[in-house]
Amino acid sequence: MEEFIQQLTNGLAVGGIYALIALGYTMVYGVLKLINFAHGDLFTYGAYLGLTLLTSLALTDRLGFTLGMVVLVLMVMGLVAVLGAILERAAYRPLRESPRLSAVVSALGASIFLQNALMLIYGARFQVYPDNILPTATLNIFGLYLPLMRVLIVLASVLMMIVLYVFIQKTRIGTAIRAAAIDQGAARLMGIDVNRVILMVFLLGPALGGIAGLMVGLYYGQVNFTMGWVYGMKAFTAAILGGIGNIPGAMVGGLLLGVIEALGAAYLSIAWKDAIAFCVLILILIIRPTGLLGERVADKI
Amino acid sequence: MKKRLLILVAALGLALGGGVAQAAETVKIGLMAPLTGSWASEGQGMKNIVALLAEQQNAKGGALGKPIEVITEDDGGDPRTASLAAQRLTTKGVVAVVGTYGSSVTEASQAIYDEAKIPQIANGSTAIRLTEKGFKHFFRTAPRDDEQGRMAAQTIGKLGFKKVAILHDSTSYAKGLADEANALLKKQGVDVVFFDALTPKESDYTAILTKLKGANPDVVLFTGYYPEAGQLLRQKKGMNWKTPFIGGDATNNADLVKIAGKEAAEGFYFLSPPQPQDLDTPEAKAFLTDYQKKYNELPPSIWAVLAGDGFRVAVAGIAGAKSTDGDKVADYLHTRLKNYSGLSGPISFDAKGDREGDVYRVYKVDAEGKFVLQKL
Amino acid sequence: MKRFKPFTIALFVASLVFAPLFLNTYQVDVLNSIGLYTLLALSLNLILGEAGLFNMGHAAFYAIGAYTSAILNTRYQIPILWTLPLSGLIAGLFALVVARPVVHLRGDYLLIVTIGVGEIVRIALVNDVFGLTGGANGIFSISRPKLLGFTIRQPQEFHYLIWGFVALTIFLFIRLKQSRFGRALNYLREDEVAAEGIGIDTNYYKLAVFGLGAAWAGMAGTLFAAKMTIVSPESFSFWESVMLFMIVILGGAGSITGIVVAAFLVIGLPELFREFAGARMLVFGLVMMVMMVVRPQGLLPARSQQLSPTLLKESNR
Known part of the structure; x- marks a missing residue:
């Protein structure tokens, strides 16, 4: 039982990261019906930018831990968001009226480009965050070891998701995003600037992905240029699992995928962990063809 | 549009045919390494070390009185790319090949080099079966699993x-x-x-x-x-x-x-295998100083060092056989190269092309994060 | 848009036939790789291009074909080329079994399921499933193929085997495209509801095309196993499926000529960019992006896409 709860918390910590990245996939998909395969690489850029800013500006030394972290998070969010907007402009906007899959191939090309650019800038070796930046306290709750940071990671990702959800549901821009997701043409007729909505989505999604990258870098300590593929694929799976296009779905999908992986590794087989996760995904899709929280919509290609 | 496409495809064909022009006469040694893909960091380490050693060897007069030219091809850490890289190296007239890292990647290239009678010295491929197939031209500086x-x-x-x-x-x-x-x-x-x-x-x-x-x-x-x-x-x-x-x-x-x-x-x-810093041979000491001078760090991994040994063994083989003929070099490496002073300890090859002797040491990480050789 | 003139095609075929006389082994081997991927992309094109079913796990079927041949050859000493039909059959049957419950899924959901199938197959191969696949080592010492008593060994010889098979495939697939079956697939792609409306059994056609495409990929796997003499899980990664996907879309989904050209570009360019050493994949990614932006419909889009559905019949010649 103790081990079960330990594994559950392990899974939730990983799942929180998946969920944050999945939000980027799901928002872009909601509005553009585009699978942004380069999103995982934006996540990696977040991790690398965070490392560079942290070491070159020595933010935590100069501003103290809390303020330094806040500044760092804001800078990474801003930079990755700008990168996302550039990506949209260069690789996706020219293809907006084209067959959907053309944009997918463009996204794949962009992903290869971004990944290799990172390799050439930083070198192919693993990059390592300086240690001793984060407090390493470990909470001991009834014999369960929970590193403080893991708890904070889960809390931070859930908090960000709630903020995003409120933003989408309650603000004017959020309403515009939802409108554009339902019907771009009609939204345009209602006077919504769809280009701005798309830009907004490409700022928000990458910003969240960037934070996820920074969190992975800070907590796990090592980053490498190919990690976007692994995390991106997991997050995409999570987004589909929850029902792509649906924001709470991405959260549920992410956390659930993390837990499935941890429990699969614990009670079935570590080596088959990813295969188990995919099997569960396929089973869920057979039962609910549009994911857990996805709405049944007519396919328009 | 059709025409332009056709021209593009034709240009592709032509460009693939390019690069056959002969420069001044050199001894060409191939390096097959994962420069892209997941093992890119190993491949780049291999490239750095071999480049340094080639530079030094050329300063000492190269091989057989001719300068050595290292031709590097990317194997992408993937068997199919590796077989293409191997074909490409053979057509470029290399007399020996150093590399590569992954076992199945090496395996996809073994037969190609063997048929072309080019000695291949793998640096990271430890799978047992690689030397069990009776390839005469295959060697490795890495020990077996x-x-x-x-x-x-x-x-x-x-x-x-x-x-x-x-x-x-x-x-x-x-x-x-x-x-x-x-x-x-x-x-x-x-x-x-x-x-x-x-x-x-x-x-x-x-x-x-x-x-x-x-x-x-x-x-x-x-x-x-x-x-x-x-x-x-x-x-x-x-x-x-x-x-x-x-x-x-x-x-x-x-x-x-x-x-x-x-x-x-x-x-x-x-x-x-022992790191160069734990050997007290003059070769290892000189190599370390030079490497640190050029790249400002310690060698990143033992596999890159083993690629360096592969290169040095290849040069020694050519010098010893007094020829760039693949068969003669392979014969020399199999039979006459004994206790060659490598950067990872003494090197001799057995009849299969495996490294002879006890290669392994035990290390322990100390509180400073240093790797300390253990005596057990 | 005009088709290639017969003259152009003849020129292309002639240059392929005589290529081994003028090119060195490396260049011929690049052509072989291109041929193999042309074959795979053509088989994926049936599923993705003709029927419009998003499949990003095609490497799974390719892998099953390759492993079937490798296992039969190394365990039972069956000559490798004889295993060709069986590889096709097993890959096709596997596709039918896995596609059966999921083939009705909407576009992107099907995409992730096929990615999942690809990964499950790869993980199964790595973990030495049923003790047959040799784990991460893969299967080695596959014997060289023999054709009419002649052992095929050199890239030059494989060149004719592979491109001969490509030619046969193109011939068959053009016939298929023009048949009732091919037209039904196109209706399916353009408008599934309407297709069902005019009495097309959409599930049957979707499954059939999955099976057929997979079977062809399986046979391509046999050729791969014969050429490499070793199969290992690395050769069937997600990345392979992605490349095939890119070839089909870049070529212009549904267009056979487009796919041949795209295979030359997607497989040829990284080789061409070897001069850039470590930066070769960077340039490749950029080129893929630019090509897609410049030609959003693909290089040579299939004609039927540009005609209204009422004209579809004539467009199929």
Whole structure:
């Protein structure tokens, strides 16, 4: 039982990261019906930018831990968001009226480009965050070891998701995003600037992905240029699992995928962990063809 | 549009045919290395070391009085790309090839070099079967998995551990080593309480560590690579779990300590061919000073150093055979090159092309994060 | 848009036939790789291009074909080329079994399921499923193919085997495209509801095309196993499926000529960019992006896409 709860918390910590990245996939998909395969690489850029800013500006030394972290998070969010907007402009906007899959191939090309650019800038070796930046306290709750940071990671990702959800549901821009997701043409007729909505989505999604990258870098300590593929694929799976296009779905999908992986590794087989996760995904899709929280919509290609 | 496309395709064909022009006469040595893909860091280390050694050799007069030209081809860490890289090197007139890293990647190129009678000296491919096929022109500076498995079992025995957990990462290298060690440990009467594989390149291994801890071993033998080893050590410390870990030679990388952090890495044992810094031969000392002068760091991994040894052996073979003829060079390496002073200890090859003698040493990470040679 | 003139095609075929006389082994081997991927992309094109079913796990079927041949050859000493039909059959049957419950899924959901199938197959191969696949080592020492008593060994010889098979495939697939079956697939792609409305059994056609495409990929796997003499899981990664996907879309989904050209570009360019050493994949990614932006419909889009559905019948010649 103790081990079960330990594994559950392990899974939730990983799942929180998946969920944050999945939000980027799901928002872009909601509005553009585009699978942004380069999103995982934006996540990696977040991790690398965070490392560079942290070491070159020595933010935590100069501003103290809390303020330094806040500044760092804001800078990474801003930079990755700008990168996302550039990506949209260069690789996706020219293809907006084209067959959907053309944009997918463009996204794949962009992903290869971004990944290799990172390799050439930083070198192919693993990059390592300086240690001793984060407090390493470990909470001991009834014999369960929970590193403080893991708890904070889960809390931070859930908090960000709630903020995003409120933003989408309650603000004017959020309403515009939802409108554009339902019907771009009609939204345009209602006077919504769809280009701005798309830009907004490409700022928000990458910003969240960037934070996820920074969190992975800070907590796990090592980053490498190919990690976007692994995390991106997991997050995409999570987004589909929850029902792509649906924001709470991405959260549920992410956390659930993390837990499935941890429990699969614990009670079935570590080596088959990813295969188990995919099997569960396929089973869920057979039962609910549009994911857990996805709405049944007519396919328009 | 059609025409332009056609021209494009034709240009592609022509360009692939380019680069046959002959420059001044040189002795061409090929380097096949993963410059892109997941093992790019190893490939770039190999390239750096071979470039440095070639520069030095040319300053000393090259080979057979001609300058040496190193032709590097990317194998992408993938068998299909490797077979193309091998074909490309053979058409470029190389007289010997150094590389490559992964076993199955090397395997896809072996037959091509052998048919072209070009000696190939692999640096990272430890799978047993590579030298069991009777290729005359295949050598390797890396020791074999069974050799390391034997050493791992022996070390665990000497350190007095009774319950061992074995964790690999499903790559052919790590699985091979894990299987060898598993069989030998059982024969020694050591209890293997856990045997499974993690998925490489992930960041979070706490689920696996939790399961490992549940099996309650005295020691964990992890046969995979350094990024995962570093991550395991780091997260193990986060869980307050004190059981020691032993790694295979793929964990011998300075980045291991950086990833894990000094505190978490302290006490980690690993097996490895000796590092140049632990040899007191003049060659190893000179190499280290020069390498640090040029690249401002210690060699990043033992495999890159073994590629350097591959290059030096190739040059020695050409000089010894007084010829660039593949058969003669291979004969020389098989029979007459004995106890050549390598950057990773003495090198001799047996009839199969494997390295002779005990290559492995045991290292332990100290509190400073330094790799200290152990006497057991 | 005009088709290639017969003259252009003849020129292309002639240059392929005589290529081994003028090119060195490396260049011929690049052509072989291109041929193999052309074959795979053509088989994926049936599923993705003709029927519009998003499949990003095609490497799974390719892998099953390659492993079937490798296992039969190394365990039972069956000559490798004889295993061709069986590889096709097993890959096709596997596709039918896995596609059966999921083939009705909407576009992107099907995409992730096929990615999942590809990964499950790869993980199964790595973990030595049923003790047959040799784990991460893969299967080695596959014997060289023999054709009419002649052992095929050199890249020059494989060149004719592979491109001969490509030619046969193109011939058959053009016939298929023009048949009732091919037209039904196109209706399916353009408008599934309407297709069902005019009495097309959409599920039957979707499954059939999955099976057929997979079977062809399986046979391509046999050729791969014969050429490499070793099969290992690395050769069937997600990345392979992605490349095939890119070839089909870049070529212009549904267009056979387009796919041949795209295979030359997607497989040829990284080789061409070897001069850039470590930066070769960077340039490749950029080129893929630019090509897609410049030609959003693909290089040579299939004609039927540009005609209204009422004209579809004539467009199929």
